[in-house]
Amino acid sequence: MGGTNLVYEPASTPAAPSQKKRVAYFYDSDVGNYAYVAGHPMKPHRIRMTHSLIMNYGLYKKMEIYRAKPATRKEMAQFHTDEYVDFLWKVTPDNMDQFTKEQTKYNVGDDCPVFDGLFEFCGISGGGSMEGAARLNREKCDIAINWAGGLHHAKKSEASGFCYINDIVLGIIELLRYKKRVLYIDIDVHHGDGVEEAFYTTDRVMTVSFHKYGEYFPGTGELRDIGVGLGKYYAVNFPLRDGITDETYKSIFEPVIGAVMQWYQPEAVVLQCGGDSLSGDRLGCFNLSMRGHANCVGFVKSFNLPVLVLGGGGYTMRNVSRTWCYETGVLVGQNLTPTLPYCDFYEYFGPDYELDVRPSNMENLNSKEYLDKILASVIQNLERTKAVPSVQLTNVPMDHERYREEQEAAMDDHEEDTHADTRHLPRQADKRISHPMEDSDSEEEMERYIANKRNRRRHKDVDIDTPLGNSRTPGSGAITPAGKSGPASDSGAVPAITEPEEMAVDDGELADVEEDAVDKMDTDDVLTPAPPALTSNPLPTSAAATPANDDTPAAGSSAVDNIKTEASAEVDMQDADHLEVVDTPTVDVPATEKVKTDAPAPAEEAPAAKETKEEAEGETTAAKAKTPEPTEDQEKGKEAGPVEA
Numbered sequence: 245m246g247g248t249n250l251v252y253e254p255a256s257t258p259a260a261p262s263q264k265k266r267v268a269y270f271y272d273s274d275v276g277n278y279a280y281v282a283g284h285p286m287k288p289h290r291i292r293m294t295h296s297l298i299m300n301y302g303l304y305k306k307m308e309i310y311r312a313k314p315a316t317r318k319e320m321a322q323f324h325t326d327e328y329v330d331f332l333w334k335v336t337p338d339n340m341d342q343f344t345k346e347q348t349k350y351n352v353g354d355d356c357p358v359f360d361g362l363f364e365f366c367g368i369s370g371g372g373s374m375e376g377a378a379r380l381n382r383e384k385c386d387i388a389i390n391w392a393g394g395l396h397h398a399k400k401s402e403a404s405g406f407c408y409i410n411d412i413v414l415g416i417i418e419l420l421r422y423k424k425r426v427l428y429i430d431i432d433v434h435h436g437d438g439v440e441e442a443f444y445t446t447d448r449v450m451t452v453s454f455h456k457y458g459e460y461f462p463g464t465g466e467l468r469d470i471g472v473g474l475g476k477y478y479a480v481n482f483p484l485r486d487g488i489t490d491e492t493y494k495s496i497f498e499p500v501i502g503a504v505m506q507w508y509q510p511e512a513v514v515l516q517c518g519g520d521s522l523s524g525d526r527l528g529c530f531n532l533s534m535r536g537h538a539n540c541v542g543f544v545k546s547f548n549l550p551v552l553v554l555g556g557g558g559y560t561m562r563n564v565s566r567t568w569c570y571e572t573g574v575l576v577g578q579n580l581t582p583t584l585p586y587c588d589f590y591e592y593f594g595p596d597y598e599l600d601v602r603p604s605n606m607e608n609l610n611s612k613e614y615l616d617k618i619l620a621s622v623i624q625n626l627e628r629t630k631a632v633p634s635v636q637l638t639n640v641p642m643d644h645e646r647y648r649e650e651q652e653a654a655m656d657d658h659e660e661d662t663h664a665d666t667r668h669l670p671r672q673a674d675k676r677i678s679h680p681m682e683d684s685d686s687e688e689e690m691e692r693y694i695a696n697k698r699n700r701r702r703h704k705d706v707d708i709d710t711p712l713g714n715s716r717t718p719g720s721g722a723i724t725p726a727g728k729s730g731p732a733s734d735s736g737a738v739p740a741i742t743e744p745e746e747m748a749v750d751d752g753e754l755a756d757v758e759e760d761a762v763d764k765m766d767t768d769d770v771l772t773p774a775p776p777a778l779t780s781n782p783l784p785t786s787a788a789a790t791p792a793n794d795d796t797p798a799a800g801s802s803a804v805d806n807i808k809t810e811a812s813a814e815v816d817m818q819d820a821d822h823l824e825v826v827d828t829p830t831v832d833v834p835a836t837e838k839v840k841t842d843a844p845a846p847a848e849e850a851p852a853a854k855e856t857k858e859e860a861e862g863e864t865t866a867a868k869a870k871t872p873e874p875t876e877d878q879e880k881g882k883e884a885g886p887v888e889a
């Protein structure tokens with residue numbers, strides 16, 4: 245479609261008129277100083293470009309700007325294994341030769357290189373998302389923005405697709421301390437596999453990903469991947485083909501999200517705004533304009549729920565930065581002039597210096613028939629989540645005092661009877677693994693999910709004989725659905741578990757829809773059942789639920805279980821000290837010496853936490869003084885190189 249309209253039009257049929265929002269924006273001026281390796285498509289500099297546009301458009305007047313405390317190792321270990329986090333913490337370009345075994349194990353190398361300041365970079369990304377979530381929890385804001393976040397491919401103990409630490413999972417874990425149900429929406433061109441996997445077996449997080457599927461990284465995200473156990477129907481995948489336009493994207497996004505809102509009734513939303521779904525992306529293959537992309541943001545905003553807005557992929561920096569700036573405008577409710585203000589890195593935006601990212605004339609391979617069929621299937625599945633929220637409300641203990649008590653008991657190594665009737669503590673999951681499956685389909689589903697991931701790995705031509713396999717597997721909940729939100733399953737009241745045969749996406753016809761849509765070879769590959777050798781590899785069930793220093797890589801319920809673990813010791817901090825953290829400038833972050841090769845020189849100082857508007861203006865002015873040259877490899881065509889994110 246044309247897509248050259250210059251006025252942002254709110255999406256149709258929002259739940260309610262958008263209200264004035266209190267927006268908290270997280271930015272660490274160090275972030276732009278980090279660089280992957282030369283020629284790598286992922287460029288943290290784009291975050292700095294975005295920030296400069298935001299400041300020069302004056303959007304700081306309508307939001308509060310924070311510099312979050314970087315995520316600590318302990319915080320990262322709420323999702324990731326201690327061993328993996330420690331590796332990221334200690335590995336450097338200088339000593340990486342000592343860690344070749346670990347690099348293989350953790351998939352650090354090609355797509356996810358070791359670079360100077362890697363751990364600090366992860367800390368910035370994770371810290372912003374965690375702080376954003378924490379402020380939403382405390383109702384200090386309505387919307388929190390962290391463009392340095394959204395790194396959706398990172399796994400529990402594995403880097404993937406340019407992502408090392410999954411800030412999204414960390415943010416969602418934070419939200420789950422206060423919110424019964426969290427909706428995750430992913431509009432990156434790639435499947436949001438890391439987040440999906442982390443919450444694949446729970447109904448407390450619904451993941452919804454719209455992505456290119458078929459011979460494309462990461463290879464997962466089939467229509468029929470819908471979650472397992474308690475998580476069944478709480479993972480939603482909308483596979484797409486090349487060239488989707490604003491109009492067609494909107495025609496699926498709004499009905500799907502509208503149905504989710506109606507039936508799932510989330511209490512908070514996390515929106516991953518990967519910019520590689522924009523037209524002309526160096527790695528992407530969609531044809532969204534800036535306005536089509538931002539329509540998703542406006543539509544989500546219109547439901548007036550707490551929203552954590554994150555970045556993600558996006559490899560044509562001038563497009564990503566303009567779009568995220570524009571979306572910041574949407575979130576604060578300010579229209580932006582179509583001509584860019586003067587800003588740092590201004591020359592990136594020539595020759596036209598306009599705000600809009602426009603679509604191209606590429607062909608849209610998503611036929612209406614195809615989209616309608618996928619949409620119908622997705623909606624049909626979503627309807628099955630309809631009754632569950634009320635069940636959850638009555639059965640899931642969300643009282644934090646209670647969490648704390650339970651977890652203290654757990655940490656004391658007392659799995660005592662007092663808890664048996666409220667929830668299943670981690671070690672109890674061990675016992676439950678030998679029980680008959682609550683849902684006989686779950687095992688099959690999980691095996692297929694795992695096989696899918698393993699085949700994907702093969703497809704990526706990475707050594708599958710390394711002990712990485714487990715990290716690809718969803719967590720324990722697959723086998724012990726009761727392990728994650730015990731009471732609900734104890735009650736046997738979760739419909740998803742009792743109605744496996746009616747699963748719409750198992751319908752052959754619907755499965756065909758998707759299979760037809762993807763390349764034959766890829767489909768055959770992906771659908772291959774798990775080889776016996778792999779299925780014999782025990783699911784890391786107990787590990788997923790054990791405390792974080794367990795090394796066994798598993799996701800799934802672990803992400804949820806760890807919330808409870810973490811909540812025990814830190815709930816107090818959450819309400820007291822942690823609050824200070826948000827507002828405390830972390831000016832001691834040692835980042836400038838990590839400046840890298842192809843990143844332009846830093847052009848501005850960080851707005852220290854909660855800076856005043858005057859300070860912000862000062863920064864803007866100061867920043868204008870320096871205008872680095874565009875990097876040599878910026879955004880010209882799709883160079884060979886790493887595959888994703």
Ligand SMILES: [Zn+2]
Binds near residue numbers: 432888
């Ligand atoms: Zn991506």
